[in-house]
Amino acid sequence: MTNKYLSYISDEHFLSCIENLHKSYTRAKANVSKKKFYSNKIDTIKLTFDASFNELDEVTLIKTEINRQIDKSINNSIGTFHEQILGGIKGFEVGNFSGFDIKASDNTLFADIKNKHNTMNSSSAESLFQKLATYADTYKKAECYWVQILAKNSFNEKWFGEINGKEYSHSRVNKISGDQFYKLLTGKDYALFELYTILPKAISDYLKNLKTEESENNSALEEIQTSSKESKRTILDEITFENYSYYLGFDKLE
Structure with a gap:
């Protein structure tokens, strides 16, 4: 069908x-x-x-x-x-808070999915690289991916570079754009x-x-x-008072 x-x-x-x-x-x-x-x-x-x-x-x-x-x-x-969509492809599954977002059923692929390319700071990036490298070291046939659904370009490449002053590289740790990852999993x-x-x-x-x-x-x-009608404050003053009345002078808002 x-x-x-x-x-x-x-x-x-x-x-x-x-x-x-x-x-x-x-x-x-x-x-x-x-x-x-x-x-x-x-x-x-x-x-x-x-x-x-x-x-x-x-x-x-x-x-x-x-x-x-x-x-x-x-x-x-x-x-x-996106995780749920990709997890529905034959041969793949969703992590469900297992430390990865998507993996191959035979442990030949692990992936962490970010919806946008700019959602991580340097500490988060370092932690993610280390996590993916651990999967790659544990599963010798596994390719591991940082997936950027909305990326600046279309790419599928090794992830290497300097993060927090340290150089990071691994032969099976990659970064990939959303279109390329969908292609990879679906063919x-x-x-x-x-x-x-x-x-x-x-x-x-x-x-x-x-x-x-x-x-x-x-x-x-x-x-x-x-509440603003009761206090006779403007709406913005009411929000400010209710959020910051403990700040110096803010209790005087009328």
């Missing part, structure tokens, strides 16, 4: 990956209360600049900041989506492009088959508006 969507994983698995990501979106958007919104301190100085330089009213400003927080959470889930040159082009249809089919639509309950803005 021919697959409807992708040639290298089953339709059932593909739709389950989309479903898992949709659930991540829903969780990220659901019930963004004031408490949750404040869980990471709000940079109200930056928001002051955003309001003036981007010509945003206070309500739009806070909605934008809420969406930024949601987006930050979802970015992590996009990497998981198809355009496997990632195939995913990109079919996504709109697959997502549309998935959404059509949803039995119920989860409702969002983002109460943060409403709660802040209510």
Whole structure:
């Protein structure tokens, strides 16, 4: 039976990956209360600049900041989506917090997947290289990869260089772009492009088959508006007061 969507994983698995990501979106958007919104301190100085330089009213400003927080959470889930897709290819599996993201069932490949090329600092890069080198040393036939789904170029090459003042190289530790890694695991040159082009249809089919639509309950803005009316502060002053009233002078906001 021919697959409807992708040639290298089953339709059932593909739709389950989309479903898992949709659930991540829903969780990220659901019930963004004031408490949750404040869980990471709000940079109200930056928001002051955003309001003036981007010509945003206070309500739009806070909605934008809420969406930024949601987006930050979802970015992590996009990497998981790629792991689940790749783990559905015959002969490969997902790590499930085992220290690697993807591996070959016969232990000839181990990979750590990053959604973007610039998500690691030098310490993280050093730690990742050492981890991949350990897999390569433990499994003598294994090729190990740092995968950059969104990379600056298309490449599949040995990873060597200077990290934190130390030179690192290993004959079987590599770095690879997303398109090349999809090609490597599927044997198809355009496997990632195939995913990109079919996504709109697959997502549309998935959404059509949803039995119920989860409702969002983002109460943060409403709660802040209510408390700002009670205190007679502007929305931005209310956020600043509630986040920094213990700072010198900030308790005087009116």
